[in-house]
Amino acid sequence: MKSITIKTAGPFLLLTFIYFIVGFFTTINGQCQGPLKVAFLSDATTMRNSLTTLISFAFFLGYLLNSSRTGRMLNKIGYKATLIRSLGIMVAGLVLYSLSALCAQYTTNIGISVDGDFVPIGYYVFLMGSFLMGTSAAMLQVVINPYIAAYPLPGTSAVQRMNFTCAVNSIGTTIAPLFVTGIMFAGVSLDDVTASQLTLPFVLMTVCIVITTLITRRLALPDVEGTRSTDVEASAKLAADRGKRSIWSYRNLKYGVITIFFYVGTEVCIGSNINLHAMQLMADGQTISPALLATIYWGGFLVGRMVSASLKNVAPRPMLISVTLGAIVLMTTAMFTENLWLLAAVGLFHSVMWSCVFTLAVDGLGEHTSEASGIFMMGVFGGAVFPVLQGMLADVLGSWQFTWMVALACEFVLLWYGVRGYRK
Numbered sequence: 001m002k003s004i005t006i007k008t009a010g011p012f013l014l015l016t017f018i019y020f021i022v023g024f025f026t027t028i029n030g031q032c033q034g035p036l037k038v039a040f041l042s043d044a045t046t047m048r049n050s051l052t053t054l055i056s057f058a059f060f061l062g063y064l065l066n067s068s069r070t071g072r073m074l075n076k077i078g079y080k081a082t083l084i085r086s087l088g089i090m091v092a093g094l095v096l097y098s099l100s101a102l103c104a105q106y107t108t109n110i111g112i113s114v115d116g117d118f119v120p121i122g123y124y125v126f127l128m129g130s131f132l133m134g135t136s137a138a139m140l141q142v143v144i145n146p147y148i149a150a151y152p153l154p155g156t157s158a159v160q161r162m163n164f165t166c167a168v169n170s171i172g173t174t175i176a177p178l179f180v181t182g183i184m185f186a187g188v189s190l191d192d193v194t195a196s197q198l199t200l201p202f203v204l205m206t207v208c209i210v211i212t213t214l215i216t217r218r219l220a221l222p223d224v225e226g227t228r229s230t231d232v233e234a235s236a237k238l239a240a241d242r243g244k245r246s247i248w249s250y251r252n253l254k255y256g257v258i259t260i261f262f263y264v265g266t267e268v269c270i271g272s273n274i275n276l277h278a279m280q281l282m283a284d285g286q287t288i289s290p291a292l293l294a295t296i297y298w299g300g301f302l303v304g305r306m307v308s309a310s311l312k313n314v315a316p317r318p319m320l321i322s323v324t325l326g327a328i329v330l331m332t333t334a335m336f337t338e339n340l341w342l343l344a345a346v347g348l349f350h351s352v353m354w355s356c357v358f359t360l361a362v363d364g365l366g367e368h369t370s371e372a373s374g375i376f377m378m379g380v381f382g383g384a385v386f387p388v389l390q391g392m393l394a395d396v397l398g399s400w401q402f403t404w405m406v407a408l409a410c411e412f413v414l415l416w417y418g419v420r421g422y423r424k
Contacts, residue, residue, distance in 0.1 A: 009153060010219070010220070011147070011151065011219075011220070011221050011222065012148065012151050012153055012161070014216065014219060014221065015083075015143070015144045015147055015148060015165070015221075016148070016164070016165045016168050017168070018083070018087075018140060018144065018212070018216075019140070019141075019144050019148075019165050019166070019168060019169045019172075020168045020169060020171060020172040021090075021140075021172065021209070021212070022137045022140050022141060022144075022169060022172070023168075023169035023170060023171070023172030023173040023176070024172030024173070024175070024176050024179075025090070025133055025137065025172075025176075025205075026059070026137055026172075026173065026176075027172065027173045027176035027177065028176050028179070028180060029055065029056065029059050029130055029133055029134075030055075030056055030059075030272070031176060031177050031180040031181075032055065032180065032198075035180070035184075035185055035193040036055065036123070036126065036195075039104060039193050039194055039195040039198075040104060040119070040120055040122055040123040040126070040195060051119065051123070054127060055126070055127065055130050056130075056272075056383075056384060056387075057384045057388075058127050058128075058130040058131040058134065059130045059131065059133060059134035059137075059384075060134055060380060060381050060383050060384035061131060061134060061381070061384065062131050062132070062133070062134025062135035062136070062137070062138050063134055063135075063137070063138040063377055063378060063380040063381050064378055064380075064381040065135070066135045066138050066139060067138045067139075067142055067374045067375065067376075067377035067378045067380070068374045068375050068378055069374065070082065070086075070138065070139045070142040070143075070374045070377075071142055071370055071371040071372065071373050071374015071375055071377075072371055072374065073085075073374075074142060074143060074370040074371070074373070074374065075370045075371050078223055079143055079147055079221055079223055079224075080216075080221040082139065082142070082143050083140070083143050083216060083221065084213060084216060084217060085139070086136050086139035086140045086143065087136070087140075087209060087212065087213040087216065088213065089132055089135055089136040089139065090132075090133060090136035090137075090140075090209050091206060091209050091210055091213065092132050093129045093130070093131075093132030093133035093135075093136055094129070094133070094202055094205055094206040094209060095129075095206060096125055096126070096128050096129030096132060097126060097129040097133075097198065097202040098198070098199055098202040098203050098206065099125050099129075100122040100123070100125035100126035100129060100195070100198070101122065101195045101196060101197075101198040101199040101202065102122075102199060103120070103121050103122035103125050104120060104122035104194075104195030104196065105195065105196050105199075107120070107121055107122065112124065122195060138377050138380065141373075141377055141380075142373045142374045142377050143373075144165070145162070145358055145362075145373050145376070145377075146224075146362060146369045146370055146372075146373040147224055148161050148162055148165050149161065149162055149358065149359055149362060149369075150224040150369065151224055152224075155312070156312070157312060157313075158316075158359050159308075159314070159315070159316040159319070159352075159355050159356060159359045160308070160309055160310075160311065160312060161309075162354075162355030162358065162359060163305045163308040163309040163351075163352055163355045164305070164306075164309035166301075166305045166351070166352075166354060166355055167301075167302060167305030167306045167309055170298065170301040170302040170305055170351070171302060173298055173301070174295075174298050174299060174301075174302055177294070177295075183201065184197060184198065184201045185197060247368055247371060247372060247375065248375075250364075250365060250368070250372070251421075251423050252360055252361055252362075252363055252364070252421075252422050252423060253361050253362065253365060253372050253375065253376065255361075255417055255421040255422070256357055256358070256360060256361025256362075256376060256379075256417070256421075256422070257361070257375060257376055257378060257379045258379065258413070258417075258421075259357050259361075259379070259413055259414055259417040259421060260354070260357050260358070260361070260376060260379035260380065260382070261379035261380075261381065261382035261385075262382055262386075262409075262410040262413040262414065263350075263353050263354065263357060263379075263382070263410065263413075263414055264379065264380050264381075264382040264383040265382035265383060265385060265386030265387075265406075265407070265410050266350070266386065266407040266408075266410035266411055266414075267350055267353075267383070268382075268383035268384075268386065268387050269386050269387050269390050269404075269406060269407040269410075270297055270343060270344075270346060270347070270350075270407060271294070271297060271298065272387045273387055273390055273391065273394075273400070273403075274290070274293050274294065274297060274340060274343060274344060275290040275293065275294055276391075276394075276400060277340060277400035277401075278290040278293055278340055280399065280400055281338075281340070288340065293340055293341070293343075293344045294344075296341070296344040296345065296347065297343075297344040297345075297346070297347040298347060299347070300344070300345060300346070300347025300348035300349075300350070300351060301347050301348075301350065301351040302351075303348060303351070304347070304348045304349070304350075304351025304352055305351045305352065305355075308351070308352045308355075316355070316356040316359040316360050317356070317360060317418055317422060318418075319352060319356050320352075320353060320356035320357065320360070320414065320417070320418040321415065321418040321419060323349040323350075323351075323352055323353060323356075324349070324353070324411055324414045324415040324418060325415065326349045327346050327349035327350065327411050327414075328408065328411045328412070328415065330342055330343075330345060330346050330349065331343065331346055331404060331407065331408050331411060332408065334346070334404070335401065335402065335404040335405070335408065338401050343404070353414060356418075357414070357417065358376060360417075360422045361376055362376070382410075386406055386407070386410065389406055390403045390404075390406045390407070391403075393406060
């Protein structure tokens with residue numbers, strides 16, 4: 001196996017930049033739901049909201065269906081080859097995004113009825129593109145997470161490197177909403193949005209990812225020793241070990257996957273539904289800014305990750321316990337006082353949870369790390385489940401106030417993993 005002997009920052013910076021791309025396009029996909037609801041589903045009535053939320057559902061479905069197989073692919077062909085394939089799938093997803101806009105322009109009479117609602121073919125094309133973008137994001141994270149955690153960058157710890165890379169990812173999630181409103185639909189009110197406005201931005205983004213892929217092919221990305229099995233002897237050892245135990249027998253990984261399912265659930269609940277709660281309060285006469293709430297929440301991720309990246313001697317387990325306790329106190333207070341500013345501030349505590357849980361989940365797995373990364377990423381599907389459950393509860397209760405019990409329950413799972421769940 002070709003391992004790293006010269007500890008340079010080149011591969012680390014390359015994967016950090018690609019992680020920025022993942023954050024950017026993940027948010028782009030979610031931010032397009034509102035405009036696409038107008039552009040593609042203006043004739044829908046009975047299932048308009050349900051069809052709109054399928055865009056995010058399709059994105060996260062890519063994580064559930066493809067993360068585990070990507071871990072096996074990574075173990076077989078290596079980091080760089082898997083990275084190139086992942087970027088290729090992202091290009092295909094962006095092509096489908098552009099094609100959906102063209103379909104909306106030139107095939108407006110072609111579509112499929114769903115429960116009496118006419119849905120144009122362009123919507124379904126975008127849905128397939130969203131699935132491919134989610135698949136690509138999952139594959140890229142399967143590659144990046146274990147590489148960053150194990151990369152021997154002098155003077156840094158695993159959780160410190162993860163927090164820095166996640167901070168750069170947060171820059172992408174922060175600027176993406178500004179890109180959608182300020183560039184893709186600049187000067188156009190939501191009611192006047194058309195799918196044709198998507199064509200040029202998505203074509204340009206496709207060109208950028210193609211260039212990134214070509215540059216990545218030319219750059220060196222050596223394997224990190226001890227994180228995957230490649231030669232015959234190591235494969236035989238791995239097979240013999242598997243005869244005795246399953247990868248699911250690693251307690252810290254098994255419960256880490258469950259924990260990240262709940263973590264992404266609570267993260268996306270606040271990120272997606274705090275605006276809906278704010279809109280309810282506005283309808284009741286309160287003065288509040290949904291956009292500013294979202295900015296504070298995601299901005300908290302950026303601040304928290306940048307601060308934690310500068311901390312060298314903080315272990316992931318006590319960090320996870322501390323920030324989870326802070327999130328529980330803040331979220332409980334916010335729910336009972338219905339103070340959404342406090343709820344938005346939870347982003348500061350959420351900022352380091354991902355890196356802490358991942359570092360703990362793959363701790364001590366050695367050559368199983370690459371496959372474990374793929375299994376771990378399946379838990380991201382929680383981002384498609386819990387926001388929907390919270391929305392259903394809001395319909396039942398007629399208010400969003402106590403629906404935050406859904407997100408609060410997720411926080412207690414994180415606390416349990418830090419206190420008892422993590423044991424190698």
